[in-house]
Amino acid sequence: MKEVPTKGSSIWEAASFSFSQENSYLVEAPSGKGKTSLLSIMYGLRKDYSGKLFIDNRDSRNIGSAEWSAMRKKQLAYIFQGLELFDDMSAWDNIMLKNHITRHKTQQQVRNMAAQLNIEPFLQKHCGILSFGQRQRVAIIRALCQPFNFLFADECFSHIDKQNSAVAMELIREECRAGGAGLILTSLGNNGHDVDITLRL
Amino acid sequence: MKYLFQILWKDQSRWHLLWAVLGTIAGFVLLLTGIHFYENMNKVLRENEDLLDPEYIIVNKEVGIGQTLGLGNGGFSEEEIAEIRQQPFAEQVAPFISNEFPISAYTRSRQFPNFSTELFFEAVPDAFVDVRSDDWGWEAGKDHIPVILPQDYLNLYNFGFSQSQGLPQIPKEMIGMLQFSVVLKGATEKATYPGRISGFSNRINSILVPYDFLTWANEKFGYLEQPRPSRIILVSPDPTDPEIIRFIDEKGYDTIREKLKSSRLNIILKFVLSFLVLIAGIIIGLAFLIFLLSLQLMISRSSEKIRRLNKLGYHHTEISRPYIIVLFTLLFIVTAMALAISAIISGKMAAMAAEWNMEVGASLSGTIYLVSIGLVVVLFVLNTFSIYLGTKKLCKE
Incomplete structure (x- = not known):
């Protein structure tokens, strides 16, 4: 990642900004400042921006749908703020839906992650009946079921208690370390996460 | 694929698909028996040039x-x-x-x-x-x-x-x-x-x-x-x-002058048969539209889910696959049913014609199989194209 668009405040106003795989970032801002927009643009979901976004020196506007899909399977992991889970499927199936196309984790590895995050007993339950915090943890596990160069975590601890957040954060860091991947967290305020670079929008 | 089916097939009304299938079968049967009848009539006419000697x-x-x-x-x-x-x-x-x-x-x-x-x-x-x-x-x-x-x-x-x-x-x-x-x-x-x-x-x-x-x-x-x-x-x-x-x-x-009169029979017969084929064509056209609209309806009903799948890394061609499998299965059923029904009808027709001392083939000709395969291929290709377009559009939004 080399540059991010410039518009509005801070990062938006900077002439250019690069995200590097070696670092972890915390993008901190109150609601409505464009945290999710920033991630959506870098994930190829939004094209309504001015300026330029380069991914590995390639102009993202030249990246086609097939390549975006491939990148979302192998290079870019995203824990969505809106979770994007299927409520009428079990937590397990939701996770497997992703793992099915990436074949990244074994079922045992998935179960271990669920156990670490204390949601193993709920795996066979429909997502629709889980609490938001539980669902957030399902979404975290799902996002980790793929290889990635960058993990976008969009306010992914907002409904998880401190203890579980810390475990989840450790799990995420471990995965990033293992894959040599960069991490971009967003948050309303600093929750005490230890990151290399903090950005304010 | 199991998960995609689970996601995309849920909450879908299957009634309109049933109607599309029935309509297409009806159109196919009309067309195929029409062709069968026409082929055999031509054969009978060629054998009995005294009956209808128009030219x-x-x-x-x-x-x-x-x-x-x-x-x-x-x-x-x-x-x-x-x-x-x-x-x-x-x-x-x-x-x-x-x-x-x-x-x-x-x-x-x-x-x-x-x-x-x-x-x-x-x-x-x-x-x-x-x-x-x-x-x-x-x-x-x-x-x-x-x-x-x-x-x-x-x-x-x-x-x-x-x-x-x-x-x-x-x-x-x-x-x-x-x-x-x-x-x-x-x-x-x-x-x-x-x-x-x-x-x-x-x-x-x-x-x-x-x-x-x-x-x-x-x-x-x-x-x-x-x-x-x-x-x-x-x-x-x-x-x-x-x-x-x-x-x-x-x-x-x-x-x-008698000969000139009898030739009209041939003309009328051909007219009736062309009319039959025309009706069959219209029915197949309508059935095709129902197919098209049914699949589009299914796609648009699942638009949220399709977008979500795309966010998770599923490409629109992967998302289209379950729809194409459904389409293929339905068209297969349509063709099999239509050919079976046409074969039964032509058997009955042959028995009826035998009572009038006319030799009419009881089995369907190669042309009929070719026509049905050709039609199914056209229906399949057009519908597949429309499915791809539909899912692609959703993924782009």
Whole structure:
């Protein structure tokens, strides 16, 4: 990642900004400042921006749908703020839906992650009946079921208690370390996460 | 794929798909039985050219008292033939040619009664002859003369003459075995050839020999004055054209009007069949639309889910796959059902036709399988294309 668009405040106003795989970032801002927009643009979901976004020196506007899909399977992991889970499927199936196309984790590895995050007993339950915090943890596990160069975590601890957040954060860091991947967290305020670079929008 | 089906197939109403399937089956069955019926009707018509002989019209001049007294020549002049050729209803025109030397024939056979008779031959180009026989034709050195008699002659013999004279009736199939000799008497030379009956014509009421034979024989034996052709055979693309009757009446010519009447049956039959095929086409078109709209409806009902799948890294072609599998399965069912129903109907039709002494094939022809496969491929390709477009559009939004 080399540059991010410039518009509005801070990062938006900077002439250019690069995200590097070696670092972890915390993008901190109150609601409505464009945290999710920033991630959506870098994930190829939004094209309504001015300026330029380069991914590995390639102009993202030249990246086609097939390549975006491939990148979302192998290079870019995203824990969505809106979770994007299927409520009428079990937590397990939701996770497997992703793992099915990436074949990244074994079922045992998935179960271990669920156990670490204390949601193993709920795996066979429909997502629709889980609490938001539980669902957030399902979404975290799902996002980790793929290889990635960058993990976008969009306010992914907002409904998880401190203890579980810390475990989840450790799990995420471990995965990033293992894959040599960069991490971009967003948050309303600093929750005490230890990151290399903090950005304010 | 299991997960995609689980996600995309949920909350879908399957009723409209059922209607699409039923509609397409109905259209297919109509079309396939229509083609089957048409093919078989054509076959029956070809076998029974007497029933419907639309194109060939034989025109002659009415015989007046003048000809009886030897005052005028009854045949067509060259100008008159040229005039007929120019008529829009006359696609092809050929005058009959006849022998320019005396001919007689006799039989010497144990199985058949003996005959001896003076004779005449006429000939028209082979394309105008309705009897299909490998024996028909003439090249120098051929050891016998093939002859075609009018069907009426055989009937006259079998049902009139033979019975009243206590002679045996002769079936059509045995006629080929009848041996007789033909004597051609030229001015100076005379030749005897064996003759063989090649078949019976319903179209041309004359004793026909191959055109090539008669031109050859006229050159070799002919010494009488060449008579003007007394009859003309013409092919008309539309025998129901009232212009034909009008022209014939105006010129004082004559023809067998019954034949012109019966040809309408053929036209009506073809019209009804084309109508059937048209209706079938419309039904298939509508069924195709229902298919298209049903699949689009399914896609748009799942639009949220499709977008979500795309966010998770599923490409729109991957998301389309379950729809394509559903489409393929349904089309497979449609084709199988339509072919099965058509086969049953054609079996029943064959049984019904057998009661009327018509031979109609009970099984479906290769054309029908080809048509159904072709249609299914077209439906499949168009629908697949539309599915791809639909999911792609959602993923782009």
